[in-house]
Amino acid sequence: MQHFQALVIGSGQGGTPLAKKLANSGQTTLLVEKRWIGGTCINDGCTPTKTMIADARKAFIIQNGYKWGIYVNNYTIDFEQIRERKDKVVQQFRNGSQKGLEHTPNLTLVFGEAAFTGDKTITVTNSKGEQETYTADKIFINTGAQPVIPDIEGLKQTPYYTSTTLLDAPYVPPHLVILGAGYIGLELGQLFKRLGSEITIIERGSRLLQHEDEDVADVIQQALQEDGIRIFTNTNVLKVTAPDEAEVNLTVQQNGRQLQIEGTHLLVASGRAPQTKQLHPAAAGIATDERGFITVNEYLETNVPGIYALGDVKPGPAFTHISYNDYIVIAHNLLNNQRVSIHDRPVPYCMFTDPQLGRIGYTEKQAREKGFDIWVTTMPMTHVARAIETGETRGLMKAIVNKADNQVIGAAIAGTEGGEVMTMLQLAMMGKLTWQQLRETIFAHPLYAESINNLFLQLEDK
Template identity: 50%
Template structure:
């Protein structure tokens, strides 16, 4: 048996920096990854999708350029060139991670599957490893709903669609979450007809109705079709190779066919192979590992970080998880995820930057609120650059005048959102931002006007 001080299972955005810090602190450490170094973010998520989305935006801009007398021909786009560029960016990121791990002193790297054999022991490549500290960062994968016939058709996931070799003639997307919105708009810009199927009354159910409606309108203007209140009851392959979906919508049965089907119906934690029960690690009803505010599991000395613990499934949250654990263990601090402000972005174009509470979340929590709204056609920078799609919205505590949350649907929406996040962290009131001096002309400058809308409330 190989004895370590610490073992990290999964080389994602928490696992890699945590393993390096543990090794640097003098602890003999092992990191185990069964697939690809860098996890979802580098290989299937942020890095590849945002690279491809950037190309889609260039295609969109080239078409708009014709409005200003600039000739362009986006019809010549080749998907193989797009995926080649994506692969280059991913490989550079992944190889950098591999190199840094190999060069870290006191860190052993295993390319294998790990499975618990006891409270602090694991079987890896047929041998036993043991450590007093074990950290699980195994992430999640696309969920595949149990729809009759789905397993018998060549469906795509958010992972496999990134290596597609043809632009779909008609891409049907099952689900309308963040992944569906990003990839749906991207392929519409590549030239695909896109249809999004959603079981609820509207897409993006976690967002406020006005924000979700604005995003839907933007995508519809780019020829993305939404079918809501839809239940898919059967999937089959037609003789011509197309995929047919049988639907019920408001009690009526319908059929829709597409050249390609993308299943974007959520994600499932990667826990099955870990044999967690042997280690005494409890999981929730959806398979996520249960943790406390310090990211400790039900088993002493075992922690769970990132998507596998059921927290917000964002790269930056996974990275922050590692900071909290590392500082608590190495620096003997007492950090917690309790009351952590959660920012995130959806990289449609324009992008959605979100932080803190939505309007409906604030009302549910019992706050007395004020809501500031400003359409982008009232934002000088948007008018000057010819892009007035979207809106700015902030939720204010009416008693303390503190910002509870914000949604910025705009070009550079994530950057403007980050300004509001810093204000929330610093306890800056909306009135201070309203009267602040921002550089002109910027999108952030319109925070003045956003909060001026509250003057008559």
């Protein structure tokens, strides 16, 4: 049994920098990873999907070149080459992270699956079945989440993809049926549509993106439908069958009537669950909620003093940048003797459909429910000079302003480079700039960001 001052389980976007930070502070540190360095983001999430989305966008531009006076008579998509480029980028990021860990003094890296076996005690089982037991003064859990597979009749007997396995599909599925219209389902649906798949998306809810304002969700749905994606909302899947390897049939119920949906392949994108089952947190007295997420306080500490959780394994927004910020919170509190809380921190995010959806702060609905007296300003991308010049005018800009202090408290930018423009407004919110200041700020012409002037110009008579 080996003892360390700090033990980090999982090398995701929070665990990796935290392990290095702790080790560089002089603490003997153990980092345990069951699979690959980098967690979901580098290996299955952000890095591979955004790499492939970039390739698919280039295909989309070629397909629609006639709109810009450019005609391409013949082109082919080499999916194997796209996969190879994705794999190369993933390996670059993964290997770079691993080398950084291996060259960090006081840091020991062990590969294997960790499970709690007692108070601040874990046992790690490697690929050969060999086991080692470790103890630590402090333990940090960064084991992430994995796809949820719903309990649908026939699904267990049907071959299906998840967001992880689809990225290594041997070829572009001729007709991909997607269960779930969250960020993962929408991004992958548009990606494979642009590479040649027919796409059908099935969503249980009444509309897409139910956490967003309806006008914002509508422009995303309209764009996807313009791309030729079929979308079924208010639809429950009752049964799945696969008559052969190139066919999948779904019996669904929509608004009280049964329908049959046919495709060639199935993607299950119906949410993610924390990876805590194999971890056995109860063996160390660590509390979890009804879904298996490890519960933490505002300083990311569990109910067991000295044990912390960060990233997707805890409740809350499941974004890479939140996991990284969790690391910063813990590092400040433990190494700098601060009391940094996760309460009320900004939660920006971006969905990488085309148009992108960049979001920060309150939606209009949330602001009204919170009791804010607000102004709402919106502007279609058809009124944005840069969008008109580039010929990419799908989407809208929307901002929520608190009348009490004239400050922005929320924004949604659905458009080309929507995430970048959203970040401008996030910085404005952090700096407590008023809408009048944003209206009159000098932005370089003709950027997408310059349209912030006109967005707030509409409040001039308020």
